[in-house]
Amino acid sequence: MDQEQAQVLFKEGAVFVFLDVPVGTEFGIDYNSWNVGPNFKGVKMIPPGIHFIYYSACNKEKDSAPRTGFFYNFKQREMVVRKWDKLTEDISPAPISDEEIERFIQNKQELDRYLGAYPYESYKKWVSLTNHITPQLVGQIQPENEKISAVTEFISESSTTQSRRDAMELSESKTDSEDSRLPKMETKPETVIRYSHIPKMKYPPGASPADITKYSMDSSYMLDSILSDRFSTNWNGILGELQFAFVCFMVGQNYDSFEQWKYLVHLLCSCEEAIQKYSNLYTQFISILHFQLQEIPEDFFVDIVSQNNFLTGTLQEFFSNLESSSADDKLKRRGSKFQAYLTKTFKWDFSTESDEYAPVVVSTD
Template identity: 80%
Template sequence: MDQEQAQVLFNEGAVLVFLDVPVGTEFGIDYNSWNVGPNFKGVKMIPPGIHFVYYSACNSEKDSAPRTGFFYNFKHKEMVVRKWDKLTEDISSDVVTEEELNRFKENKKELDRYLGAYPYESYKKWVSLTDHLTPRLVGQLQPANEKISAVTEFISESSTTQTRRNAMDIQNGIKSSDSEDTRLPKMETKPETVIQYTQIPKHKYPSGASPSEITKYSMDSSYVLETILSERFTVNDTEILGELQFAFVCFIVGQNYDSFEQWKRLVHLLCTCEEAISNHTDLYTQFISILHFQLQEIPEDFFVDIVSQNNFLTGTLQQFFSNLESSIADDKLKRRGVKFQAYLTKIFKWDFASEADEYAPVIVEAQ
């Protein structure tokens, strides 16, 4: 970054002040993370827009706790102040007063040397992975506590005389006619930690559908997609791509496994449509671009799991290219699909032309 650009970002960019963070704690923003040192007080020169901030506490043996993060829409010249709670090893829930905030703003220049600069060289990549995220969509998807956690938080049902008796029976090895599952305490995810992802309808065809429609929509997910777009994404059909990006960031950066499952569900839904492709040209044009960038960012070891697990990715993309080819979509979109298919074959050695087993593509042997 040249001096002029740095000066613009210093004057126009946002600042995140993060106080009292223990030395060694992992701290990150977007695609960059560090272990903080004794002088760390936050990050400066943050480009305005939506970013993902995350952290993991570390013990004396340098073992990291599960990652926790949150999305925040930074404004021009905004200063955001957060404090670390040593007791909970998390961001403090205490609200920073207006007086405190003004004091930090007045001392911005003195604070500057304790702030790390946002790594602007990776900003373009971040934009390519989040360009469909909007503040409204983030607010709609994020949990009530506004935190994305790598570990699911559970609560158990209230203890009763019967549950305590069952627990004692298990401890003492006493057999019961009840199954073991019914004697164990029931665990539920804390409601305030649940990401509000779109539920994919299980009913694949309209009520009163004819036998031919039932057959058609059992293979073509277009009815399910149209239902979701009309009920959930009423502003713009490409909003569903924002959720796809939200899920991707949460599982790649936030290490949240539920988000990985939602990402797979959305990719499968979009790829198994045929009728909808011709009705949503812009949606599918941008979908191809998003997949292009996402597949480049999946870590190699994780990537192998995604590809090999029930042949998910290659099999799903095979369906997509087949649906695109047989659809009545415009030629420009079809050409884009052909180029994407050729790119995947070249970079990942996937051969979508061969159908060795059912409809699953085979892997091309590297020469």
């Protein structure tokens, strides 16, 4: 970053002040993370817009706790102040007064030497991975507690002496006594990421046998259902959710987000009718996948993404649907270039049809 650009960011960029963070704690913003030192008090020169902040407590042996993070839409010149809670090893829920924030603003020059500079050299990559995520989308999808956790938080049903006695008697009468003695656990509702649900119907109500067969292979009706019910037919929303899920599983280490990312990729790839209908959506979809696949570590491909041939089979289906659709030539050329890029970069073979994605005729009997 040149001096002129640095001066502009210092003046116009946002500041995240993070107080009382223990030495050694992992702290990150976007695709950059560090273990903080004794003088750490936050990050300066943050470009305005959506960012992902995360942290993990570390013990003396330098073992890190599961990550916790949150999205925040930084305004120009905004100063955000948070404090660490040593008891919970998390951000303190106690609000910061306007007077305290104003004192930090007035002492910005003095505070400056305790703030790390936002790594601007990686900002372009961050934008390419989040350009469809809007503040409205974040509010719609993020959990009610506004935190993304790498570990699912559970609550157990309340019990009484009688209910525990009844459960014990019931468990002794079952062969799987160990499982039946475990308390019933449910995910804390306020921690659940509110992703789009999978439509139950793959085809329109009252569909003919021919349409049932068609939409059982072509997910266009399911895509239209999500766009209509969730995003008021705004296709940018589903692309934003795709990016949201990717950031949450790659940076936030949230496994449910990986499952949602896989579902959305497969949904979009298994459409044929929608490719022609939403040409701009699919142009952007190809661009999003191009940037996302560059960020997935090689060992991640081997261990998870390539498991059961997920990506190669799904993308093979997409390229086949694109080629057989009535999409415009510009989109088809873009798809062809993307296929060639994947073949060259990852050595993926799209020439042989996978049995998993072979055509299936659905019986209506």
